[in-house]
Amino acid sequence: MKKALLLIAAAWCMLLAPIAAQNYNEQLIVTVNGESTDSIPAAITVVEREDGLIDFTLTNFMLVMGEEAMPIGNIKLSGIEVTDHDSYKEIKTSQNIVIEPGDIPNVPAENWLGQYLGEVPIALEGILTDTRLYATIDIDMMASLGQVIQVVVGNATNTGVSQAVTSRPTQAQGVYTLQGIRVADQLSDALPKGLYIVNGKKILK
16 A cells, blocks of 8 residues: 555656756846846756746846845746747746745855745746746835835846847836836936837836
8 A cells, every 4th residue: 555655646747847947147137226237147947847937047146246145045936837939938027035044055054035025025027948048036125124126137038039128018108117107208318228118118227
């Protein structure tokens, strides 16, 4: 009986196992209160699951402003829906998650700040190919730190599918964030880098 149960459990685990995991090494830029950081390395893992959804992890995310580096942690988003296109996949999700500690050897586990923030609203939208990834991540820390951290990972042009960021027209006029917040009448240099909806079209700034 015990052996039969173990076989059933093993079979069940196989059904839930991911199809494939892809690691992306991109650069990211963080914008906080209108100020953007320099481009820094970013490690992302995307796991394609048996159920057709994906899991997305930004590993060891750190907020680097000048000489200061603030360890935030691992941002893990699970069960993201995927829209397949001819040469790329499109992903989009909004989730509340607890940011887990990272695993950089010289950073103690207790120094990763994300774990102390409770559930944080995260909005992710991006495109990916077999080798490149572009994504925008809004980390809503208004409740804890009084700010929204905007993260841009990769470069849409480098993915070879930059036309994807100008799809899905809407009737709204002006400049909006991906969360539908109006930020300006027109696109200007004063706005931080990222994806915006400008007069109904997605535009990469």
